Amino acid sequence: MPGSSDTAPEPAPRAYHPSPFIRGSVALHVAAAGALIARPGLWPWALGAVVANHLALTAAGLWPRAALLGPNHTRLPAGAAARGEIAITVDDGPDPDVTPAVLALLDKHGARSSFFCVGERVTRFPQLAREIVARGHSVENHTQHHLHRFSLLGPRALRAEIDAAQESIGFATGAAPRFFRAPAGLRNPFLEPQLARAGLSLVSWTRRGFDTVATSSEPVLSRLRQGLTAGDILLLHDGHAGRTAGGTPLILEVLPRLLAAVQAAGLKPVTLRTAWA
Numbered sequence: 001m002p003g004s005s006d007t008a009p010e011p012a013p014r015a016y017h018p019s020p021f022i023r024g025s026v027a028l029h030v031a032a033a034g035a036l037i038a039r040p041g042l043w044p045w046a047l048g049a050v051v052a053n054h055l056a057l058t059a060a061g062l063w064p065r066a067a068l069l070g071p072n073h074t075r076l077p078a079g080a081a082a083r084g085e086i087a088i089t090v091d092d093g094p095d096p097d098v099t100p101a102v103l104a105l106l107d108k109h110g111a112r113s114s115f116f117c118v119g120e121r122v123t124r125f126p127q128l129a130r131e132i133v134a135r136g137h138s139v140e141n142h143t144q145h146h147l148h149r150f151s152l153l154g155p156r157a158l159r160a161e162i163d164a165a166q167e168s169i170g171f172a173t174g175a176a177p178r179f180f181r182a183p184a185g186l187r188n189p190f191l192e193p194q195l196a197r198a199g200l201s202l203v204s205w206t207r208r209g210f211d212t213v214a215t216s217s218e219p220v221l222s223r224l225r226q227g228l229t230a231g232d233i234l235l236l237h238d239g240h241a242g243r244t245a246g247g248t249p250l251i252l253e254v255l256p257r258l259l260a261a262v263q264a265a266g267l268k269p270v271t272l273r274t275a276w277a
Contacts, residue, residue: 021060064182084267089203089205094132108256138271139169141177144165151186208235212242217244
């Protein structure tokens, strides 16, 4: 049962296959080292190539929807899209002041969602995490501490953040996460090997509402509804939620109208686990 040692098993590790971009980067470093050994006078060119490559790697990590560093789901699989499914994902919670109202709105519309939760917040509010699962939604891995410097971490620190969140969420809910989202979507080349080891799949989004920085629901809703189609993955926040001038969390104004638009389009909001079942 949730909160006991009888939790769902961790996802099975998967093989790590470096992306073509990563393989090319490794080959460039090897070639640069070989050139320096053979002809030391070429060091300015070798150094320039390596520096340029590191800049490209950094840029790839700062592009949340890029797949240059490894697999990155920005849409649901073809089968889910054919069934008219979309995913509304909710980040940075759980938040006791916002999440219960979000769950009530989802219930009212018969919608299911995936909540990318921060491990330390799940530890603080385990009953709320359990309520998310009890209502038919899923809780996924959004790191243990949501560090703003997450994309600067090395392999050991990345592993600690991922594993701690797996443990916190699995212990509280009895269901180990299967999907991962990096804070703000920012990452580095060391992340994919750690996700493969943990059996997690990286998910970003098709569109996000930027609802943590907005002060009005209209632009958030407009971004999410634009081009709405089957297979979309949409992003909102219950944690760190932006608020209106009157103090209302934006997600609570956006979600009812978004769900109405989804229903009018004949689409069905499902969890990521359902989409990839």
